[in-house]
Amino acid sequence: MSSSIYSATQGQGAAVVLISGLGGLASFWAPLVAPLSRDYQVLTFDHPGVGHSRLDGPPSIPGIVDAVLQLLDEHGIERAHVVGHSTGSLVAQSLALDHPQRVASAVLSSGWAKPDKRFEDFFAYRQYLLAQLGGAAYTALTRLVAYPSAFYNEQFATAGALDVEAPSEVDVAMTQARMAMLLNYHRRDELHRLRLPVAVVGAGDDYVIAFHHSQDLARLIPGAQLVELSGGHFAPVTRTHAYHAVLRHFWESLT
Incomplete structure (x- = not known):
């Protein structure tokens, strides 16, 4: 469990938590924070053990979930739209499964249900x-x-x-420990229990996490929307305008 988590907030409105991937840095989301924060309260953070956040013990997906819950409590946020990219999608899946009362919706971005060979x-x-x-x-x-x-x-x-x-x-x-963390964790067999709004976003030209993983997630989650972009593995950075539009359209469809 982390003893100190670095976080940043910007904007006002409904809360959005952005959870980055293997690198674990809040700064990954910098291109997206500016347009999102015009209408939302955007929360970003460095994962435990990464950047400016400290960690006691090995990294784990449950440990990152705990960090998110800690930050929500610190900022007085009851429920938030959660966007998890790549490794962050595992965190978003766990948040939605174990703490659905804190998750208004989940976006699983360039994620997977379970590693294949x-x-x-x-x-x-x-x-x-x-x-x-x-x-x-x-x-x-x-x-x-x-x-x-x-x-x-x-x-x-x-x-x-x-x-x-x-x-x-x-x-x-x-970095080695975080790769081992994601390889040894999945909730595939529980995804059918999700009963909150979920959008699955993947890129057809993603070589790191192939698009069929997004298709698998969408099949496993009841009512999930599937959106295909281009832009490689880092579409939030390479296709920021299109990615922002997908998020806005999804959230506005819920109101």
Whole structure:
């Protein structure tokens, strides 16, 4: 359980909690916070053990759930729309299953119900690469597979050779532990119990978490809406306008 969680709030209105993926940083959502906060109270946070948030013990999905509940209580929020991206979708699933009274709706973004063999093999490769080559090589692989080619060329490409031995701020031990955390946790067999509004959002060109995982989630959750975008694994960043429109349309349909 965390002893100190960094969080930030912006805007006023119905509460929205944005839960980031494997990186676990509140800053992942920066492009989306500005448009959302015009009409909503937007809460972001660093996961326990990541960024400015401390952690006592190993990371876990239930530990992140506890952190979200702690933040809701601290900010006097009874219920919130919850948006969980990638690893954050596991947190959103658990929140919705175990604390439905706190969840007005859930958006499961680039998520999955349970890892399949391709998922397991790809994450095993990422763990191996991180252990053998370090943080710079790991980050380079993530950028190459998680972003669309045009976005990569605009944001990350350099004139020189790719430097996979550059100094890196990646916390190797924590990143390894967080990958193990998500590989060893699922609630697939319980998703049929969900009785709150759920939208499942995936990208057809997501190489990290293939779109069929979103299709699987939508089949398993009663009444879930399925939305397909493009933009690779990080559609909230690469297709912010379209992603924002999907969220707004979903939430406005509930009123």
